[in-house]
Amino acid sequence: MSETRHRKSWQNREQAFAAFTTGPLTDFWRQREECELTGVDGVVLRFVRFVSPQHQRVILISPGRIETYVKYAELAWDLFYCGYDVLIIDHRGQGRSGRMLSDTHRGHVVRFSDYVDDLELLWQREIAAGKWRKRYALAHSMGGAITTLFLQRNPQAFDAIALCAPMFGIVLHLPEWMVRHILDWAEGRPRVRENYAIGTGRWRALPFSLNVLTHSRERYRRNLRYYADEPGLRVGGPTYHWVREGILAGEQVIAHAQQTITPMLLIQAEDDRVVDNRMHDRFCSLRTAAGHPCDGGKPLVIRGAFHEVLFEKDKMRARALNAIVDFFDRYN
Template sequence: MKKQQSQWTHREKSFSAFVTGPLLSFWRQRQERQFVGKEGVVIRYMRMTAAAHKKAILVVPGRSESYIKYPEVVWDLFNCGYDVFVIDHRGQGLSGRLLDDSQLGHVAQFSDYVDDLETLCELELSGSRYHQTFVLAHSMGGAIATLLSQRHPSLFTATALVAPMFGIVLPMPEWVVERILNWTATRPHLREGFAFGTGRWHATPFGINNLTHSRVRYQRNLRFYADQPELQLGGPTTHWVREAIFTGRYIESIAPELHHPVLLLQASEDQVVDNQAQDRFSLARNLAGFPCYGDHPQVMEGARHEILFEKDEIRAEALQKITEYFLTFNPNTV
């Protein structure tokens, strides 16, 4: 573990050699699988397994992401002794799209995401193979994983939420946004069109991105989407935004009822999700007697939204917190 952690702090200096050498060879060993989800949507996912591993981590990405973006994360977790599974949510990545325009980020209802994740767990994590199963969920994935844990409180040993989407940063007061969204809800051409201020995918220059301070990781991720246009996803539909707002409110309302172990990492410079919603979630669990690990969100100082793709020092600190947290449930398992 210590050798692995030392690699996390010095990777960007030789990033090109790493990703075109050992990481590329490793990634070629992945297994890509699929199943048919609700309404006949094909859900794609990947797995990286080893016979000796007795622990598993389910990685739940954020909106617009694909497992194609996650080789480095999978490498780091796998080399800590975990089998790793990463899902492509419906409507994005390599999974089936839901509207004729594949650039539109859409979902009929957020519970569909939860149903898909539950199916993946039934396919890959049920039975007695794994002594422990963990979740590492980012952004929208944090909301999805939290809702699945509400359904099945003992499904996972513990959950690490990385900049979870319990609220989103909006361009205007929420009551104004909600009024607009309610108006568009009865107008299909607006409900299933791009939300205000968003549009088709384009390559945002690194200098004005609000996701990470790591130039090499940001450029690598852009390359994935530029080289594979089928991965590209533009902005969300107005209906998706409406679902996201209501889902965040619902999660906040049920926070006192959630008893499953949670580590919550918060990006101090997040401009995508609402950190105050994370604070309220954590406080509600505290007051109910089921606090998040450390009693409050663990703030990653200087981090933008994509903590797992940040510059080395921030990313290494986050991975260390996550892996050490998971080890507290069985510190003798390595």
Template sequence: MTAQPPHFYDFSLEPHFATTMQGPVAAMWQQREEGKFTGVDQRQIGWLGLTGHNSDKVIVVINGRIESYWKYQEVFYDLVRQGYDVFAIDHRGQGVSERIANDTELGHVEEFDHYVEDFTTFMNDVVLPRGYQQHFMLAHSMGGTVGSLYLEQHPQVFTNAVLSAPMHGINLTQWMKPIASPLARVVEQLQRQPDYAPGQVPYYPKPFADNKLSQSEIRYQWFRELYEQKPELKIGGPSARWVWQGMAAAKRCVQHAYQIQVPVLLLQGSDDTIVDNSAHDVFHRAINQAGGQCEIKVIHGARHELLFEQDKFRTPVLAAALNHFKKAETIQE
């Protein structure tokens, strides 16, 4: 048995987006399982499960900064239609999980490792007890940072992993790179309580024409409307502490990449202005030089949110991810 070619997959498409979301996606969403567990510092962390599709294979989705699993309904629909159970987590301080700062729209974390520790608890207490034979990771942006650190620390849990535009570095101008982290530390020390990093503000629904995330207007507008319907999901800019914590964690991902033992597919948007694509090359090289397997697939013309892009970008992204998972299934068979 060989992995199926990309055209084998039947994904949700933009011309039918409204009908798909209001029909089969809404029906799937009614069958979701939701729960909470206690994470670091007794914070309540929310999770979702879509089960009953496969008792042997599960895809665990780790979303990015400011995101929630509520945003991923179309993605989940495409995954369960391919015969996978799906689980997802909302990071502390965002989504349906408990906030860390008094300002509920501030993207804040005390220690970046808390994200990883929460995810470890999620795997140990929620996902692994279900008894799946194969566990696949699909992690996006900041979720890719969390996922990379988890893979480095727990090399035997996942069968393989797909990292979508992982935050292995933040895209900064050359002159800002050496001073961004020290500047954020100084700003944090001057703040009496957690507050926004310089230039950052509370949640603001940036118009589609000005956004750097996606070129799919229908998907972008749906996500913004979702946050208006569920304002508790809104998260704005990061805190000064999050900035230097995030930069340090991204650097650790690359430094310890040699510890990753499972096959990794790294998906990169050529027009991504959010993360530092050059850091992906260093990450990729470190894994392969240590005897591991890491492949980079560049989606030419795509922006940061590969899973929410126009069909011409999103379809090959999902096809590549599923082909990567199916390679592992073929090997096991």
């Protein structure tokens, strides 16, 4: 299939989604290479790669909180058949990577910088030492914060980067002063700091009508199926400490935004209820002021989209995916 024809298929895949996922996508998934390395504090990190001798470009994908590379099979397929090798990491504490707590449903990290150190280790071992002529990164949500912090350490690591709904700020459902007071209180009490943050708990399957991640019923159902079929992938709510670390990580991203000089496309979901879109606007403004504007000088807004832009309905997803591939092509 030519790249033009392949990209055209993004516009109407949901019409025959079951046939696609049980046929071509399943065959593609069988070609994966599943690998592992040891991250900070001895935590085992799992990652997957799809490679072809003909490809001279690679994309490293950094998923969001609770996600797994298993969920990213469709995106890997789409990028692979646009001529890219694809690597996807399962961050510590989720997916098929190792956990830090006995309750494996708790979303936890000791230090947010551990995520960044893990990504740097994977980059050194697989990307920097690889065969590719061009190197790109694509990150979603929490993965966007991780990758941006990595770039602040290593500004020349990638030729270009695309961020989808990056977690530069978290939507809080309580006043900010109250949240900070609760988190500071919990931080001094180990049994509390490693427990589920208020209002959260173990993983459970929400009905589609209650989800705030995607408008695509087909993709939502398939993603739930992954967690149903492999219970070890499940991660529930974050711990109090993770929320604190996540907020501080977003603040660090903004504080050092002017140091992020890598060519960047920042995609924003218009109706995001998970991350704070105002921080995307702030980040882009700071980069523009420093002379390193994001592509277009501001976020590319996907109208009507929920948080998981790359798992949205075909029309919204295709707009984002075409923008990403076109952007990377400009830095080919």
